[in-house]
Amino acid sequence: MRREGSPWRGLGVVVLKELSDHLTSARMRVLEWLVVLTALAAVYAAITQVRNVTAEDPFLFLRLFTTSRDPLPSFVSFLGFLVPLMAIGLGFDAVNGEHNHRTLSRILSQPIYRDALLFGKFLAGLATLSISLIALWLLVIGLGLIMLGVPPGGEEMARAMIFLLVTIAYAGVWLALAMLFSVVFRSPATAALVTLGLWLFLTVIWPALAPGIAEAFLPADNQALLVTGAQMLARLSPSTLFGETVLALLDPSTRTLGPVYLSQLQGAVMGAPLPLGESVLIAWPQIVGLVAATIILFVAGYVAFQRQEVRA
Amino acid sequence: MNKYVIEASGLTKRYGTSTVVDHISFDVASGEIFGVLGPNGAGKTTTILMLLGLCDISEGKVRVLDHDPVREPLAVKRRVGYLPDSVGFYDHLSAADNLHYTARLIGIALGEREKRIEAALARVRLEDVADKRVATFSRGMRQRLGLAEIIMKDVQVAILDEPTNGLDPQASVEFLELIRSLKSAGVTILLSSHLLDRVQNVCDRVALFNAGKIALMGTVAELGSQVLGGGFAVEVEAEQGPHLALRLGAIPGVRGVEEPAEGHFRLLCDRDVRPEAAAEVVAAGARLKRLAFDQPSLETIYTRYFQSVKPGEARHAA
Ligand SMILES: Nc1ncnc2c1ncn2[C@@H]1O[C@H](COP(=O)(O)OP(=O)(O)O)[C@@H](O)[C@H]1O
Ligand SMILES: [Mg+2]
Numbered sequence: 316m317r318r319e320g321s322p323w324r325g326l327g328v329v330v331l332k333e334l335s336d337h338l339t340s341a342r343m344r345v346l347e348w349l350v351v352l353t354a355l356a357a358v359y360a361a362i363t364q365v366r367n368v369t370a371e372d373p374f375l376f377l378r379l380f381t382t383s384r385d386p387l388p389s390f391v392s393f394l395g396f397l398v399p400l401m402a403i404g405l406g407f408d409a410v411n412g413e414h415n416h417r418t419l420s421r422i423l424s425q426p427i428y429r430d431a432l433l434f435g436k437f438l439a440g441l442a443t444l445s446i447s448l449i450a451l452w453l454l455v456i457g458l459g460l461i462m463l464g465v466p467p468g469g470e471e472m473a474r475a476m477i478f479l480l481v482t483i484a485y486a487g488v489w490l491a492l493a494m495l496f497s498v499v500f501r502s503p504a505t506a507a508l509v510t511l512g513l514w515l516f517l518t519v520i521w522p523a524l525a526p527g528i529a530e531a532f533l534p535a536d537n538q539a540l541l542v543t544g545a546q547m548l549a550r551l552s553p554s555t556l557f558g559e560t561v562l563a564l565l566d567p568s569t570r571t572l573g574p575v576y577l578s579q580l581q582g583a584v585m586g587a588p589l590p591l592g593e594s595v596l597i598a599w600p601q602i603v604g605l606v607a608a609t610i611i612l613f614v615a616g617y618v619a620f621q622r623q624e625v626r627a
Numbered sequence: 628m629n630k631y632v633i634e635a636s637g638l639t640k641r642y643g644t645s646t647v648v649d650h651i652s653f654d655v656a657s658g659e660i661f662g663v664l665g666p667n668g669a670g671k672t673t674t675i676l677m678l679l680g681l682c683d684i685s686e687g688k689v690r691v692l693d694h695d696p697v698r699e700p701l702a703v704k705r706r707v708g709y710l711p712d713s714v715g716f717y718d719h720l721s722a723a724d725n726l727h728y729t730a731r732l733i734g735i736a737l738g739e740r741e742k743r744i745e746a747a748l749a750r751v752r753l754e755d756v757a758d759k760r761v762a763t764f765s766r767g768m769r770q771r772l773g774l775a776e777i778i779m780k781d782v783q784v785a786i787l788d789e790p791t792n793g794l795d796p797q798a799s800v801e802f803l804e805l806i807r808s809l810k811s812a813g814v815t816i817l818l819s820s821h822l823l824d825r826v827q828n829v830c831d832r833v834a835l836f837n838a839g840k841i842a843l844m845g846t847v848a849e850l851g852s853q854v855l856g857g858g859f860a861v862e863v864e865a866e867q868g869p870h871l872a873l874r875l876g877a878i879p880g881v882r883g884v885e886e887p888a889e890g891h892f893r894l895l896c897d898r899d900v901r902p903e904a905a906a907e908v909v910a911a912g913a914r915l916k917r918l919a920f921d922q923p924s925l926e927t928i929y930t931r932y933f934q935s936v937k938p939g940e941a942r943h944a945a
Contacts, residue, residue: 320701328731336719417715421773424679424709425732426701625681626672626711 318428325427329435330442337405337443346401347447350393351454357393358455360384362462374588376467377474377565379459390455391561394482395554399489399518401447403510405440406493408503410620415503420625433620437494437613444486452479470591477595478564484605485557489514491612498619517552525549553608556601563598572597632657632784632815633678637687640673648673649839650687655784655817660810660829663819664925665836671819672712674836675788678817679709692783705733708777712788714769718762722753722772725761729776747779748772751805767798774805785809787818791825803829823925835929843932851923852882852897854932860921863892863904868913878903890916 337343361382365375372378383389410433413419423429456475460466467475493510500506529544549555559572567588589597633655640648648670655661663671676682678689680696680703689695694702716725726744735743748754751771761769770790777785790806791799807829810816820826827833827847835843835850843850848859865871867890875892876884880900885893894900901918908915 319699324701325732325734328728332728416718417711417713418717420676420681420711421709421714421716421776422729422732423681424704424707424711425729426705426734427732428700626676 322428322430324431326431326435329432330439333436333439334442337439342404343443346404350397350401350447351451353397354390354393354451355454357387357390358458360387361390362459366463374471374567375463375465376459376471379455380478381565391565395557398482398486399514402444402486402489403493403507403514405443406490407497407507407510409436409494409497411497411501411503411506414501423625429620433617437490440490441487444490445483448479448482448486473591474564478561481557481560481564481602481605484602484609485553487609488553488605488612491609491616495612495616495619498616498623518554521552522549522555550604553605556604560598560601563594567594569594569597630656632692633817634690635687638674638677638684638689639686640677641685647839651841653834653841653844655815657815658813659831660806660816660818662826662830662833663817663836664823664826664833665821667821669836670839671836672788675786675819678786679704679707706783708780708782708785710773710777710787710790712792714773716761716769716772719760721758721760722748723757725772726776726779730779733780743779747775750778751775766793770794770802782814784815784817787816789820790818791820791822799825823929827925833925847922847925850928854928855895855923859896859899859923861894861896861900861904862917862919862921863894863908864917865890865908865913865915868908868911871908871911871913874907874911875904878907
């Protein structure tokens with residue numbers, strides 16, 4: 316059965332309204348300050364460290380993102396932790412909030428489809444996250460320029476840029492997850508709690524659990540199989556995918572993300588950087604995985620939303 | 628142009644095994660106020676949601692303004708205004724900004740928005756608080772803002788779910804007055820309520836719902852004569868004249884005469900027979916002391932109907 320009219324009618328209107336809500340909300344401001352302050356602390360620490368240690372590194376700028384100095388973790392570790400928090404903060408009450416404020420049936424009685432409302436909310440959330448991340452990214456680059464006193468090379472900029480895009484995709488995964496739960500659970504508090512719980516599980520517990528699970532289900536005598544199996548399981552977590560992608564992008568000497576096979580090392584100079592294209596190729600499955608996870612989670616939320624009762 | 632703006636036939640909604648709306652059929656004519664009345668849980672909201680295409684139909688057919696709400700929801704929603712039960716607005720936005728958002732969703736041209744929103748807010752007397760955040764609004768103000776949204780939308784049909792729910796009697800009367808003015812502007816109105824007596828005066832026709840079925844449908848007078856044996860009651864008080872009860876009973880249209888007290892008559896009749904009754908009293912040589920006219924109360928009709936019909940036997944009366 317064909318529905319009459321475009322499912323995207325009203326999409327732009329929803330995006331603009333939600334975006335303006337996000338950008339003016341106190342919640343978003345708190346989250347932004349949290350991210351900016353912690354991230355800048357990490358970068359500052361990294362800069363002082365980098366200045367002391369590596370004098371002649373062709374990828375000095377990338378070190379800003381990855382270097383950690385005790386007791387602070389690196390900038391990317393911070394992002395890996397805080398980006399989900401921001402995304403969940405934006406998405407956990409997207410749909411159930413409309414239910415609870417009894418605005419949903421009124422809005423859906425206007426000539427738009429549910430598609431436009433849900434997708435508009437997702438796009439607005441993603442745009443908000445992108446704006447914050449781009450601002451943060453520019454801040455880091457600017458700080459690096461001032462404090463290191465050398466401009467970044469073209470390839471460094473390209474890598475940093477792709478890193479930015481991947482971070483946005485990573486944010487998209489958590490946003491889509493939070494929105495899915497905002498459809499499934501009528502109470503925003505429950506939705507927030509469940510999403511945060513799942514995030515903690517996937518980020519902290521699952522990677523530690525994966526080797527154990529692999530050992531339990533795979534023959535113990537095949538060491539290579541065990542390692543691969545554990546890695547594959549760990550990759551079910553978006554955090555693992557993000558971490559691996561970042562590793563490949565920001566550390567050009569990364570030659571492989573799986574177990575190292577001798578064949579891959581043949582003719583390779585240990586520690587020599589890969590060209591950008593090959594680094595991207597190494598992380599390609601992970602990047603696709605992140606985007607696919609976003610799409611799958613969004614579609615799940617979409618299906619649930621289409622079947623949902625509008626009445627409060 | 629079709630005479631009916633809403634046509635439902637055999638409309639049914641099931642949740643699992645429970646049938647919430649059970650093969651109901653009704654038509655709403657252009658320009659009338661149609662009341663969907665019945666106790667809580669009777670299936671009124673579910674029926675309304677099916678009319679708007681906001682909820683799947685298990686069985687049956689609906690046409691709203693000659694469109695199918697399932698296949699052409701946008702066409703229906705463009706021409707129909709909906710005021711949900713206890714309507715909500717975005718609390719952090721002002722009344723005008725809330726309407727601006729809806730106006731953009733509807734697709735009202737930029738140049739017209741301001742004008743239409745202002746006019747709509749003035750119609751429901753919210754123009755003074757147009758720039759106040761909705762968070763500060765009372766229940767009645769929110770309800771009126773919802774009506775302003777419908778006025779701004781410039782619709783042909785307005786569907787109002789429990790519009791007087793939660794309003795104090797004064798606000799309730801004012802709101803019904805607004806609904807009447809909407810009707811005189813040419814809008815067809817379908818409203819639901821579980822408070823039968825409160826809305827009976829604004830409705831041209833009503834459908835009395837019970838457990839997912841329409842038990843009775845028609846004008847209040849029709850239902851009265853059907854269920855109570857007389858649609859209207861005329862009270863006559865007169866100083867005793869000869870055979871007054873007989874003479875009053877002989878007036879065409881009078882179905883019965885009760886004499887609850889000496890010199891006090893209660894005529895059950897199909898129409899307003901006050902002129903004839905007055906003439907009879909005078910002709911009988913008695914002195915007329917009081918003449919009063921009562922609409923039957925829907926509440927009474929409803930209760931009486933379900934006393935006379937055992938549950939499960941409720942039939943379509945009209
Ligand atoms: N999603 C649902 N699943 C099962 N039953 C439902 C659902 N929604 C409503 N009902 C039932 O349908 C009946 C009619 O509800 P409703 O149309 O809201 O009644 P009204 O508006 O007349 O008070 C109620 O008994 C209610 O419990
Ligand atoms: Mg209801």
